[in-house]
Amino acid sequence: MCQSVDPLFKSVPEACEKDKRFYAYLALIDAIRIGNQREWETAHKLTERLCRRQQRLVESVGFPCATVRLPEGEDVTIHSIEALNEVLGKGPDMAALRKKAEADFALGTLGCGRRGGRLSAR
Numbered sequence: 001m002c003q004s005v006d007p008l009f010k011s012v013p014e015a016c017e018k019d020k021r022f023y024a025y026l027a028l029i030d031a032i033r034i035g036n037q038r039e040w041e042t043a044h045k046l047t048e049r050l051c052r053r054q055q056r057l058v059e060s061v062g063f064p065c066a067t068v069r070l071p072e073g074e075d076v077t078i079h080s081i082e083a084l085n086e087v088l089g090k091g092p093d094m095a096a097l098r099k100k101a102e103a104d105f106a107l108g109t110l111g112c113g114r115r116g117g118r119l120s121a122r
Contacts, residue, residue, distance in 0.1 A: 005030050
C-alpha cells in the first residue's frame with residue numbers, strides 16, 4: 001500500500017526538481033514524518049550525521065557575519081544582507097557603511113570567529 005505525503009509548501013516539488021540535494025534532505029524529513037520505527041531511526045541517524053558534517057564545515061570555514069558599530073557606539077552582529085538593511089536602513093547617512101558590508105558579504109570574506117569582520121559607522 002502506498003502512502004502519499006503532502007508537500008511542506010506548494011513550491012517544494014518545483015524546488016526539488018532543480019536541486020537533487022534538497023530533494024534528498026526532504027526525503028529524509030518525509031521518512032521522519034511518516035515512516036515506521038525502522039525508517040524513522042535510519043532517517044534520524046542520517047540527519048544527525050549530515051548535521052555534524054555541516055557543523056564541522058561551519059567550524060572550519062566560519063559562518064558569514066559582520067559586526068557593525070552603530071553611530072550610538074553599539075556593536076551589532078549581522079548574518080545576512082536582509083539583517084544589514086534592517087539595522088542600517090536605506091538612508092544616505094549609512095550608505096558607505098552599508099556598501100562596504102554588502103561587498104564583504106558578497107565576496108564571502110567575513111566570518112565569525114577567526115575571520116570575523118568589524119565595520120564602523122564612525
